[in-house]
Amino acid sequence: MIYLYLFITFFQIGLFGFGGGYGMLSLIQGEVVHNHGWLTTGEFTDIVAISQMTPGPIGINSATYCGYTAVHNAGYGYWMSILGSVTATFALVLPSLILMILISRLFMKYMNTPTVQSVFSGLRPAVVGLLGAATLLLMTPENFSAPSVNPWQFWISCFLFVATMVGTWHFKINPIRMICYSGFAGLILLY
Known part of the structure; x- marks a missing residue:
């Protein structure tokens, strides 16, 4: 059952996580630490540090490590924890894959229209806000x-x-x- 919750949680994060991996960090922390209690704040902080040091996007790396740690903390073994990593990573990437396939042709056709430009102008401040929230959420006693x-x-x-x-x-x-x-x-x- 934890795999279904992991999938739904990370699918939602992938669907609404504008601004890339750093913008997703506050969403990931809110879900895995506060809403579900799969990780402690200290574990999440360690995961963020590891995700920044390992190659690849920080959002995907964080999802991979969070999926593994969540399943491991639930008492499952090594192989089941790896399945948690795969589930969280796949769920995080799936919305972007679907959306990019669906809108790539439309975007190329309509990218210079005033409506599309207005949407992107509205998203820019929201992305900056998500990045600021991620910074503030990591300023905890565990880190400082x-x-x-x-x-x-x-x-x-x-x-x-x-x-x-x-x-x-x-x-x-x-x-x-x-x-x-x-x-x-x-x-x-x-x-």
Whole structure:
């Protein structure tokens, strides 16, 4: 039964997750952590970190890891957990596949019409909002600690956050390099 719920949940996320993988993160977290309780916030945070470091789109990687972890946490074995990964990944990709097949010809024909341009103009702010929500949802004590619990970890985490943001945005440092630098800094400063 968990496979059916995984399929329905990730199909809905794939259907309404505009803005790519980062835009989907808040939807995925809301469903797998808060609505279904398949993962803890800490597990979801770890999944996001792993999904960013592994090759491929973050939304698909997150769905794959969430499907595996959800089934594993439900008490099933290794092979059943792999089936959870496949189910979540397939369900996330299926709406995009169906929609792209259906609208690719229509889009090429009507992409320059005022109606289509207006739809895309309306979607752009929503995508920015989803990305902002994903950022804010990941700013939790599991990621940053708290000043009252561990001030050193909190301030180092805040510094790494700001340094990474400034490094990628202002200095145009490759995000992969920034992830490696932050991981190395975390190893040295927080170990």
